[in-house]
Every structure is written in structure tokens, then in C-alpha cells.
Amino acid sequence: MKIELKSEITCPNCGHKKVEDMPTNACQFFYECENCKIVLKPNDGDCCVYCSYGTVPCPPIQENKSCC
Secondary structure, eight states, rough: OOOOOOEEEOOOOOOOEHHHOOOSSSSSOOOOOOOOOOOOOOOOTTTSSSHHHBBSOOOOEEETOOOO
């Protein structure tokens, strides 16, 4: 299975969308929306902002591994 390294994050506050490169060596716990400037944090039970707000989960989750 090919691991996708790009995910489109959608801000739950303003709906702004942006495609971002996901890190492969660390989890991203915070993400600042470039439109409304709110700082996103993972939802309960998710390991990172990509798993909560992205179109593609983070690389470790894609590989069925634990994240962080």
C-alpha cells in the first residue's frame, strides 16, 4: 500500500481548506488556520490534526501502526 503524504485540512471554525504535507517523523498536535487564525488540536481519540481534520490520516495510521 502506498502511503499518502498530503492531506487537505478543513478548518471546523471557518471552513477554510488547505493541502498540507504531513510529517513522517512526528505527530502534528497543533495547526493554525491561515484564514481565521484559530489553532486546531486533535479531537478526543485522534492522534493528530490530520486524523481529525484531514482528508487522509497521518502516515503511521495509514500503515496500521500506533501514532506517537
